[in-house]
Amino acid sequence: MTIARPYPRLTPENAFFWGSGKDGVLRFQRCGGCGHFLHPPSPRCPQCLGADIAIVPVSGRATVLARTVNQHQWHPAFPPPYLIALVEIEEAPYVRLTTRIVNCAPDEVAIGMRVRVVFEAQGPAWLPLFEPDRG
Amino acid sequence: MMDKFESKSRITGIGLSQVGRRLGLNPVGLAIDACLAALGDAGLTRNDIDGLACHMGPVSSDGYSGAGVIDVEEVLRIHPKWFVSGHEMAGHSGPILQAALAIAAGLCRHVLIFRSTWESTSQARMREGQDAAPVAPWVEGDHQWRLPFGAFSAANWIALYADRHFHQYGTTREQLGAIALNARANAALNPYAVYRDPLTMDDYLSARMISTPLGLYDCDVPCDGAVAMVLSAADAARDTRRPNPIRIEAVGGQTSERWSWDQGTIDHEPLMKGAASSMWSRTDLKPSDVDMAQLYDGFTFNCLSWLETLGFCPMGEGGRFVEGGASIALDGELPLNTHGGQLSAGRLQGYSFLHEACIQLWGEAGERQVPRGPQVAVISTGGGAPGGAMLLTQG
Numbered sequence: 001m002t003i004a005r006p007y008p009r010l011t012p013e014n015a016f017f018w019g020s021g022k023d024g025v026l027r028f029q030r031c032g033g034c035g036h037f038l039h040p041p042s043p044r045c046p047q048c049l050g051a052d053i054a055i056v057p058v059s060g061r062a063t064v065l066a067r068t069v070n071q072h073q074w075h076p077a078f079p080p081p082y083l084i085a086l087v088e089i090e091e092a093p094y095v096r097l098t099t100r101i102v103n104c105a106p107d108e109v110a111i112g113m114r115v116r117v118v119f120e121a122q123g124p125a126w127l128p129l130f131e132p133d134r135g
Numbered sequence: 136m137m138d139k140f141e142s143k144s145r146i147t148g149i150g151l152s153q154v155g156r157r158l159g160l161n162p163v164g165l166a167i168d169a170c171l172a173a174l175g176d177a178g179l180t181r182n183d184i185d186g187l188a189c190h191m192g193p194v195s196s197d198g199y200s201g202a203g204v205i206d207v208e209e210v211l212r213i214h215p216k217w218f219v220s221g222h223e224m225a226g227h228s229g230p231i232l233q234a235a236l237a238i239a240a241g242l243c244r245h246v247l248i249f250r251s252t253w254e255s256t257s258q259a260r261m262r263e264g265q266d267a268a269p270v271a272p273w274v275e276g277d278h279q280w281r282l283p284f285g286a287f288s289a290a291n292w293i294a295l296y297a298d299r300h301f302h303q304y305g306t307t308r309e310q311l312g313a314i315a316l317n318a319r320a321n322a323a324l325n326p327y328a329v330y331r332d333p334l335t336m337d338d339y340l341s342a343r344m345i346s347t348p349l350g351l352y353d354c355d356v357p358c359d360g361a362v363a364m365v366l367s368a369a370d371a372a373r374d375t376r377r378p379n380p381i382r383i384e385a386v387g388g389q390t391s392e393r394w395s396w397d398q399g400t401i402d403h404e405p406l407m408k409g410a411a412s413s414m415w416s417r418t419d420l421k422p423s424d425v426d427m428a429q430l431y432d433g434f435t436f437n438c439l440s441w442l443e444t445l446g447f448c449p450m451g452e453g454g455r456f457v458e459g460g461a462s463i464a465l466d467g468e469l470p471l472n473t474h475g476g477q478l479s480a481g482r483l484q485g486y487s488f489l490h491e492a493c494i495q496l497w498g499e500a501g502e503r504q505v506p507r508g509p510q511v512a513v514i515s516t517g518g519g520a521p522g523g524a525m526l527l528t529q530g
Contacts, residue, residue: 004272008279065401068294069347074287084286086295086397098281098397111302127283
């Protein structure tokens with residue numbers, strides 16, 4: 001029996017985020033009142049407590065804040081090694097994603113490296129992975 | 136200092152069950168063993184106890200929790216006037232803060248606090264196919280932001296903090312290794328420690344990598360076991376056999392950062408700074424008054440981050456503080472994790488630090504006794520997950 005990779009359970013609150021990659025665009029919630037980006041999704045803005053929350057596209061560009069090469073097999077569908085990174089979103093560096101950096105060797109990934117989003121379908125979700133932004 | 140709730144309680148007994156790998160024992164039974172040991176240590180019986188508290192809750196199939204309040208009450212039939220359990224608290228030690236509040240409020244006189252775990256047996260049962268591993272096709276809640284990407288373990292999440300620390304402050308693997316080696320050297324003197332064989336820096340550096348920069352010996356050891364303690368009202372402590380019950384000087388558990396593994400801080404583990412600063416705000420004591428530190432070491436980096444956030448060295452200087460191991464050795468300026476920590480003694484989910492601090496303050500630590508009669512101990516639990524800090528003093 002093949003065990004699939006786990007995917008996020010979709011809810012009314014998170015479906016926009018996990019479905020966003022369908023058209024290749026990364027999106028986050030943003031407060032209509034003060035412009036603060038919210039992540040993970042929230043019913044109100046923690047900055048101004050506004051409830052006027054919109055879903056907005058971002059460029060998909062990000063910067064690597066930290067990275068680790070995972071070398072242990074935690075799950076049958078995730079053979080090591082692979083590169084896990086914490087990236088800061090360009091439009092709002094306080095918004096971070098834990099993700100994987102793909103399309104390069106793990107040891108090529110450095111702190112400060114510029115990356116761009118590339119989506120991968122996993123179950124019903126589109127996972128925002130990142131690749132080196134060579135452009 | 137203010138008339139504070141901490142001063143209304145005393146630790147009057149501490150108990151430990153059998154501790155080990157794959158014991159194959161009922162984890163509620165382990166909790167009961169620890170509870171009975173703590174009662175015996177305090178010279179009390181179950182009839183004296185009127186409060187129950189524990190971290191987490193009912194037995195969980197992943198082994199993380201080995202007993203909840205109801206599990207223990209079903210056996211001990213204490214009929215507590217007050218009880219609490221849970222996870223959304225000030226670290227693993229949060230139930231002690233809660234119990235001290237309940238005692239100060241006059242709700243109870245003697246509270247039995249416990250924590251049981253059976254991760255080693257649980258994991259073995261899953262590996263051997265006796266229990267189905269919990270591989271649901273989907274994940275939810277906070278896990279959805281990491282597990283689908285292959286970041287399954289706290290080893291991955293904490294490796295990111297360690298990577299950043301290495302980058303920002305020049306911290307090295309050898310410096311993290313000093314924490315692992317110190318733990319093993321102390322564990323060699325601890326009869327209940329899971330791993331007691333000598334560990335060299337070569338062993339540490341050549342062990343298999345888990346998630347860079349964390350290798351095998353940066354990670355703690357799943358085990359089975361339970362710890363319990365009796366917290367008594369100060370004026371009820373005279374009913375116990377302890378002439379010198381331990382005082383709680385200050386507790387800290389403020390949440391000053393986001394409860395998140397990846398949003399918010401990156402130069403130290405989240406939820407440590409608030410615990411540390413709120414603890415220091417409740418005492419006139421300073422880090423220089425502390426005689427020993429029993430700091431949560433689920434990973435070596437946790438411990439380093441606690442040393443910095445508690446103020447034993449400036450932020451970023453933790454690596455240099457522990458380098459070579461002399462400062463944190465049993466006879467060093469700040470003896471650290473004198474039982475071997477979770478890294479070598481076994482992962483008793485934060486409670487071995489409390490147990491060890493009490494044993495040391497009572498001068499009952501045998502071969503591993505900190506010299507010169509330690510008077511003040513600092514304890515920390517968690518970090519990343521909720522964090523808690525506590526100062527204990529010799530009665």
